[in-house]
Structures are given as structure tokens and as C-alpha cells.
Amino acid sequence: MKTILITGCSSGFGLDIARHFLDRGWQVVATMRTPRADLLPPGERLRVLALDVTDPLSIHRAVEAAGPIDVLVNNAGIGAAAPFECMSMASAHEVFETNTFGTMAVTQAILPQFRQRGAGVVINVTSSVTFKALPLLSVYRASKAAVNAFTESLAAEVEPFGVRVRLVLPGRAPETRFGENARSHMAGLDHQAYAELVKSVFASFGESGPVTYSQDVAQAVWRAATDPDSPMHLPAGEDAEAWAAERP
Numbered sequence: 104m105k106t107i108l109i110t111g112c113s114s115g116f117g118l119d120i121a122r123h124f125l126d127r128g129w130q131v132v133a134t135m136r137t138p139r140a141d142l143l144p145p146g147e148r149l150r151v152l153a154l155d156v157t158d159p160l161s162i163h164r165a166v167e168a169a170g171p172i173d174v175l176v177n178n179a180g181i182g183a184a185a186p187f188e189c190m191s192m193a194s195a196h197e198v199f200e201t202n203t204f205g206t207m208a209v210t211q212a213i214l215p216q217f218r219q220r221g222a223g224v225v226i227n228v229t230s231s232v233t234f235k236a237l238p239l240l241s242v243y244r245a246s247k248a249a250v251n252a253f254t255e256s257l258a259a260e261v262e263p264f265g266v267r268v269r270l271v272l273p274g275r276a277p278e279t280r281f282g283e284n285a286r287s288h289m290a291g292l293d294h295q296a297y298a299e300l301v302k303s304v305f306a307s308f309g310e311s312g313p314v315t316y317s318q319d320v321a322q323a324v325w326r327a328a329t330d331p332d333s334p335m336h337l338p339a340g341e342d343a344e345a346w347a348a349e350r351p
């Protein structure tokens with residue numbers, strides 16, 4: 104029976120990825136900053152562990168407690184929206200600490216066992232915003248674009264050991280807690296100079312049109328985990344697929 108470890112399972116995509124793999128008979132290590140036993144159906148194949156991706160000791164303890172795993176999903180992440188000149192550098196560091204360095208640190212903690220076993224899959228959840236130069240998202244987009252570049256190079260580095268590395272790029276998913284969790288990294292949205300831009304960007308968020316659902320992301324992660332021929336970039340969600348197709 105295969106085992107998957109997922110970061111950021113307290114809500115949104117992480118929670119649905121965990122459900123998806125549990126429903127298909129996998130052993131699931133669902134990790135959360137603050138573990139909650141009531142979010143997923145209890146059973147012998149589920150373990151809920153504490154893991155804060157910005158805390159080296161927490162990573163070490165979770166990886167030790169998890170034991171051998173077959174698939175790692177770096178899903179934990181935080182959003183941010185601000186005209187760049189209004190964003191504090193502390194906020195920018197926090198976004199990178201979670202989205203970029205958190206992904207790298209958990210990957211580094213798991214890689215030795217994958218290399219020694221000659222098998223394993225790392226799946227990094229980034230974002231379809233890396234397909235387009237959108238305003239107000241400069242820091243968030245940069246934190247995810249860095250993970251794209253990291254992932255592509257890492258894939259070439261560990262492929263000779265039988266380790267696969269893939270990217271899942273979801274589109275906009277209003278149903279998760281992402282927008283709410285990004286609030287502490289929003290700034291300057293009332294700045295007079297940016298008022299028109301902010302209005303038009305937020306109006307576009309409210310427009311009807313295709314969006315991404317957690318199930319789309321869970322399915323893309325499933326494909327990355329189980330299909331050795333899956334492509335490096337897996338857009339997840341109708342909007343993400345459209346943006347990927349429009350890419351020059």
C-alpha cells in the first residue's frame with residue numbers, strides 16, 4: 104500500500120487531496136500546523152501529524168514520525184495581494200518562507216529516502232498566476248515562479264535516481280480559505296494612486312467564468328502521483344487549463 108504525505112491539510116486543496124487518496128486505498132499522512140482529528144474520516148490508513156513548513160524542527164519531527172513515504176505533496180501556501188510599494192518586506196519574507204523555502208525544506212527532508220529507495224514522487228502545488236503577469240500579485244507570483252524553476256531543475260537532478268518531480272498549477276478557487284488567509288498579506292488596497300487598478304482587479308475576481316475546484320487539484324495530484332508519463336506541468340481547473348493554452 105502506498106503512502107502520501109501532504110502539507111497544509113487543514114482546509115482547501117490539501118484536505119481534498121487527502122480525501123481523494125484515502126478514497127482510493129492509500130495510506131495518508133495529512134499534516135497541518137495545528138492538527139485536527141475531526142476533518143477527515145478516521146481509520147487505520149490515516150495519520151494526522153503536526154507540520155509547520157517554516158519550522159525546521161517541526162519538519163524533522165513530522166518526517167521522522169511519518170516513516171517511509173512514496174509521494175510528497177507540497178501544498179501548504181499563503182496568498183498576498185498588494186501594490187508592491189505598499190507591501191512590507193516582512194510580509195514578502197513571510198510569503199517566501201512558506202511558499203518557497205517551506206517547499207524546499209520539506210523536499211530536502213524527504214529526498215534522501217527517495218534517492219536511497221530509487222523511487223518516490225515530489226509534487227509541488229504552485230499556481231496558474233505564474234502563466235500571466237498579473238498586477239497586485241508580484242510577491243505571491245514570484246514565490247510560486249521560484250518553485251516552478253526549482254522544481255524543473257530538481258526534476259532533472261533526481262530523475263537518474265528514479266525520483267519523479269512534478270508541478271500542479273491550480274487556477275482561482277474561491278471555495279477554499281485562500282482569500283481569507285491572504286488578508287494579513289494585503290496592503291495598500293485603499294491607496295489613492297492604485298484605486299482604479301485595485302477596483303478593476305477585484306472586479307475581475309467577481310466576474311463569472313470558469314474557476315478551479317479542489318477536486319480538479321486532487322485529480323491533477325493523483326495523475327502526477329500515479330502516472331509516470333504525466334507532464335512536468337499539470338494545470339488544474341478549467342481556468343488554469345485555458346491560461347496554460349494561451350501561454351506564448
Ligand SMILES: NC(=O)c1ccc[n+]([C@@H]2O[C@H](COP(=O)([O-])OP(=O)(O)OC[C@H]3O[C@@H](n4cnc5c(N)ncnc54)[C@H](OP(=O)(O)O)[C@@H]3O)[C@@H](O)[C@H]2O)c1
Nearest residue numbers: 111113114115116136155156179180230275276279280281
Ligand atoms: N485558492 C486559490 O485560488 C489557489 C490558486 C492557485 C494556487 N493555490 C495554492 O494552493 C495551495 C493550497 O491553497 P488553498 O486554496 O487550499 O488555500 P487554504 O484553504 O488557505 O489552504 C492553505 C493551507 O496551507 C496551510 N499553511 C499555511 N501556512 C503554513 C505553514 N507555515 N505550514 C504548514 N501549513 C501551512 C494552511 O494551514 P493553516 O490552517 O494552519 O493556516 C492551510 O491548510 C497553496 O499553496 C496556494 O498558494 C491556491
